[in-house]
Amino acid sequence: MALAAVDINCDMGEGFGQWRLAEADDTALMELISSANIATGxxxxxxxxxxxxxxxxxxHGVGIGAHPGYxxxxxxxxRRIExxxxxIVNDIVYQTGALREFARRHGASLQHVKPHGALYMELAANExxxxxFVHAMQATAPNAFIYCMDVSLTHRVAVEAGQPVIREFYADRDYGRSGSIVFTRHTGRLDPAAIADKVVRACREQRVRTVEGDDIDIAFDSICFHSDTPGxxxxxxxxxxxLVAEGIKIMPASELANPSKAITRG
Structure with missing residues (x-):
């Protein structure tokens, strides 16, 4: 069944001091997304x-999420760190707490937590x-969504524990037959039109083409892309x-969970 509404999330604030990684300005990207995964130091x-x-x-009315990493x-x-x-979980709690206080400072709340990079992939495979991680979330942020892949152990554990989750579809990453993304440290410049077609098909059919050439089912609530992806x-x-042309509404995860209170970002 085609999706009527979807979240768009992006990794944001990825710099340090005078250094910035992404070629796009965060302000321009913020106008196009509904949830932000904000780097936590x-x-x-x-x-x-x-x-x-x-x-x-x-x-911008964008859902605020902590993006803790190694x-x-x-x-x-x-890079995976032993x-x-x-x-590792204490590091996540530390980073999440810092971001939550900045949200409070600006009259906002923490919508979600999405681990970054190699930590995200390790959690997905390490029960x-x-x-x-989920137990720590239940103690410190029981109402915050965990962003993860539908096929991940993170998703299974969170659902079993009753922690709210948002399942992700990766627009700018390839998929393997397992239904997980093919992890990469470097992504070349991609064709925006091809990515848009991939996303629309996923929303219409809940299907995606793998690197092996197969079509597999994919379940998701949010579309992720990375600010450091070229272009x-x-x-x-x-x-x-x-998505707008297809009539698919774009809204933060908190509004997907409460559609009666949703304000569509057209």
Whole structure:
């Protein structure tokens, strides 16, 4: 069944001091998305950038999410780091709490938590770590959505525990037969029109073509793309225009869960 409404989420605030990774300005991207995953200082981000990005999201009515990663500025959080589950989860709690306070400062609330990069992929495949993460969320942010893939262990554990979840579809990443994305540290420049077609098909049919050439089912509530993908602004514009043309409403996760209170971002 075709989706009537969908969230668009993007990783934001990914810089440090004077350094910025994304070629697109966060302000331009913020006008096109409905939820922002805001870097929390370990893989990217710093207090002043977190504050500015949260303020920008609040001004645009964009759902605010913490985007905690491994403590890996040099590798941008895309390198797996070994550690005890308790240590890794404590890092997530620390980062999430910092972002939540910036949200409170600007009269907003924490909509979601989405782990970043290699940490996201490790949680997806590591049941013990996912359980520790979900238990920490239930103690510290029980109403916040966890963003994850439908096929991930994170999703299964969160559903079993009663933690709200949002399932993601990756616009700018390839899929394998398992239904998971093919992890990469570097993405070349993609064709915005092809990405828009991929997204519209997924919304219409809940299907996606894999790198092996198969079509597989995909279940999702939110479409993700990355601000550091080359040409991200053109991708965002093409996706949004295609979704609007199809009559698919765009709204933050909090409004997807409460459609009677939704304000469509046309």
């Amino acid at each position: 370990f893989h990217a981000g710093d207090p002043s950038l977190m504050d500015a990005t949260v303020r920008l999201a609040a001004q 403590r890996d500025l040099q590798g941008f959080g895309r 550690g005890a589950a308790e240590e 013990d770590l996912s359980r520790s 991200s602004l053109a991708i965002a514009r093409a996706m949004r225009a295609a």
